[in-house]
Amino acid sequence: MCTAFVTTVFGVGTITAAADPGSATVTASVAHAGHTMAASLMPSGDDVDGDGYIPANPPVTGVQPSDREPAPRYFHEFQANCAVTHTAPDDPIVYPAQSGMSHDHTFMGNTATNASSTSSSLYGGNTTCKAPGDSSAYWMPSLYKGDKKILPSGPQVIYYKAGVTDYTSVRPFPKGLRFVVANPMQSAQDFRNHPGWVEGWECGESFKNVDFPQNCPTGSQLNLRMQAPSCWDGRYLDTPTHQSHMAYPLVKPGTNNNVCPTSHPVALPMIEFKMAWPVDGDMSQVRLASGRGYSFHYDFFNAWNEPTLQALVGHCIVGGLQCDARGYDQNHPGEGAALGADYRLP
Template identity: 75%
Template sequence: MRIRGRTLSALLLATALGVSALSVDAFTAVASAPGDAPAVQAAARSHTGHVMGASALPSGDDADGDGYIPANPQVTGVTPSQEVPPQAYFHEFQANCSVTHTAPDDPIVYPGRPGASHDHTFMGNTSTNAHSTTASLTGGPTTCNAPADSSAYWMPSLYKGDQRILPVGPQVIYYKSGVTDYRSVRPFPRGLRFVVGSPMQTAQEFRSHKGFVEGWECGDSFFNVDFPASCPSRPDVQLNIRFQAPSCWNGLYLDTPDHQSHMAYPVVKPGTNDNMCPASHPVALPMIEFKMAFPVNGDMSQVRLSSGRGYSFHYDFFNAWEERTLKALVDHCVVGGLQCDTRGYDQNHPERGAVLNADHRLP
């Protein structure tokens, strides 16, 4: 076990809080920052149960336990596209998935350690648990509209008091282009996984996050970094959030120790309003956007996430799509500049047809 670069105070703090030494990396920045000890301890306590970079043991797909899972094959020699494609306002499809179960598990941050995380609400693959791997997820049963999408999606559970509030029905998960040259987007490699956002982020960090779209909203209340004090008590009002994932990949790793640094958000091309991938992460992948709706309204004073306040919202993605189906949807809808539903059909361009049949399968 390596402790290079960790401070002794962080190690002692983590030990005192009952946190594994494997999780010390995430505490180091907190413990080393200016401020008094009580503030540091409070911050550490509030995030126990989901510490980024905590998986430093051999498990699942990470045979040597160093946190790096190499892609096979690795994608090299890619130059970020700076081309301007034909105008297409939309370049997306949906992968709508329903809630499957809840559990205090996280196969990305705490692989092989059931119960180590705060409670998560899982969607998509029905088998997802702390022991999930690329092999175990691939081809597994799913609540997504397309049977080929065996991917795992999860987020911190939402509560009102002690009552867990689960989204009802299929939740909208967009797959879209995050770069101007939508023609350069390619499918996710199987086994790619990452965490979007952080349970440790502050309200300001949440608001300024590159994935922030509209924050928490309900009724006529928008752009909230924390839960609104109240929402209209009407049957048609739910609590909503939209949050986008990074869509540029370094081409080398399916995961990294912090579960984020192998991915990056697009950057603006100098002198333009065009988005492109940075040179460090040149491979353009679909940009996932969660659009979640929770059936809760009225007095919101007791609403919380299992990870803390509303601005601790984050989510995880573990790709296990059947590769031919994902490629067909990406090529037709994203690269093709269409606004597709879950079948890969754009009602504004019926002449382009659909990718999937009525059963959401490739013909």
């Protein structure tokens, strides 16, 4: 019997394998946080056969990317405001059921996220998000100034928006979908050219930095915005690269329209992290647990209550509104809100 080996270049999507169908364990070499860690691909949590693929059940088939141009609306989004819950060297996507294998992460949303989190364990759990129906897990590498860990304070802005021109084609995330945005091994140029780049690192009057600014004015805070891919292949909730089942919209030739590629035809909400860390002054000692500022990346594990997410997507994204976490657009009060004053379905 031969041993099955998989080499995964995390975030790049290169996988080579020589697998014995009778082997129960696959040993992987995963590039992470500036060095190589050994990780086992084995049955754990949602990945019952340990091959790194988690099929959608049922899959979404027969979808063609929409190139329709609906009536223009400047906004089609809502916010999921979620505060920090805890930090831990865990990553239930990259290192499922392997506690302590990751660099340190700062978690938001679901209060119980850990290395062994699964779709079932997260679903319906306690959350720091304003909408109790959002039990999803959100996390990113922890930020330090020297040896002091700096945590974002208060609810952080996580946008859910249309990434495609036909905002009416956006549908809710399937339960259990998860992915990683960007790559801790990326270079400064990779980070700058990443399709999820929005504005880079910012503070005071310093903008669009690929690494941390040298100095931030007293009383200012460090900010970063980064967008996730929003086109899904309809087949898998996760893949061995944690990225290949997702793609960014593309500009249709001859137009200015953003359209999902045919390989990933299902338009989902585009998540955008808008994070703010209370750190200022000399930034020379600021770093991420994953390395330099351009190693920034983040993870999303969907555990929304389905009717709640459907209401927000339908009212705010498909409806072309700029909503808060209640699904209320203060510029269009006549449209009402998707959720009640308690941020629950009415």
